[in-house]
Amino acid sequence: MVKIRLARRGRKKLATYDVVIADIRSPRDGKFIEKIGTYTPISDPATINIDDDAALAWLLKGAQPSDTVKRMLSYRGVLFRKHLQIGVIKGAITQEQADAKLNAWKQEKDSKIKSKVDKLSKDKESAAKARKEAETKIREAKAEAIRKKAEAAAAAAAEVETAAPAPEGEAPAAEAPAEA
Numbered sequence: 001m002v003k004i005r006l007a008r009r010g011r012k013k014l015a016t017y018d019v020v021i022a023d024i025r026s027p028r029d030g031k032f033i034e035k036i037g038t039y040t041p042i043s044d045p046a047t048i049n050i051d052d053d054a055a056l057a058w059l060l061k062g063a064q065p066s067d068t069v070k071r072m073l074s075y076r077g078v079l080f081r082k083h084l085q086i087g088v089i090k091g092a093i094t095q096e097q098a099d100a101k102l103n104a105w106k107q108e109k110d111s112k113i114k115s116k117v118d119k120l121s122k123d124k125e126s127a128a129k130a131r132k133e134a135e136t137k138i139r140e141a142k143a144e145a146i147r148k149k150a151e152a153a154a155a156a157a158a159e160v161e162t163a164a165p166a167p168e169g170e171a172p173a174a175e176a177p178a179e180a
Contacts, residue, residue: 004058004065004073006039007032016040019050019069021058034058039072045116052078060085077106 001024006017008029017039020032036058037050055078059065065073073079084098 002033002058002061002063004036004055004063004069006066006068014042016042019055019072021063044120045113048072048076050076050078052076052081056081056085075109077102077109080105 002021003024004019004021005028007020007022008015008017010016018032018035019037019039021034021036022030022032026032034054036054037048039049040047050072055073055076059073059078059082070079081102084093084102087093088095088098
């Protein structure tokens with residue numbers, strides 16, 4: 001029996017996968033019949049590169065996808081294409097109708113993916129802008145605190161000078177030991 005499944009590649013905590021056609025008796029990362037694509041789950045949205053024609057050919061031959069690969073093939077429209085192709089084979093619809101339905105589905109799916117990517121980039125920019133504004137507020141608050149502290153120190157020094165003026169005939173206390 002033949003399965004369409006993932007074979008792990010990449011280093012620790014940076015996994016990438018190959019989408020392969022393999023015998024069910026072979027190990028996960030072992031011998032396979034054909035490599036039909038790659039999958040990188042780390043990126044957002046996940047990067048899926050699959051040869052749709054090869055995947056469809058193997059599905060029509062009877063290859064069974066694993067659960068994860070089945071979701072990926074559904075996401076890419078391969079399972080929908082298989083469904084339409086079976087309808088064409090049975091004579092329920094024509095090939096042109098099937099192609100039109102598939103193209104309409106793909107355009108809708110591409111617009112959803114593009115809107116998600118745009119939303120993620122917009123959120124990233126707004127988060128950076130908010131972080132910069134928060135840093136600016138903190139910097140201004142620190143500068144204001146330093147300015148107030150300097151004004152308070154200057155006011156205290158002026159207060160000391162005006163509160164205790166030295167008699168005109170006597171030398172100030174700070175100068176007396178220096179003269180002695």
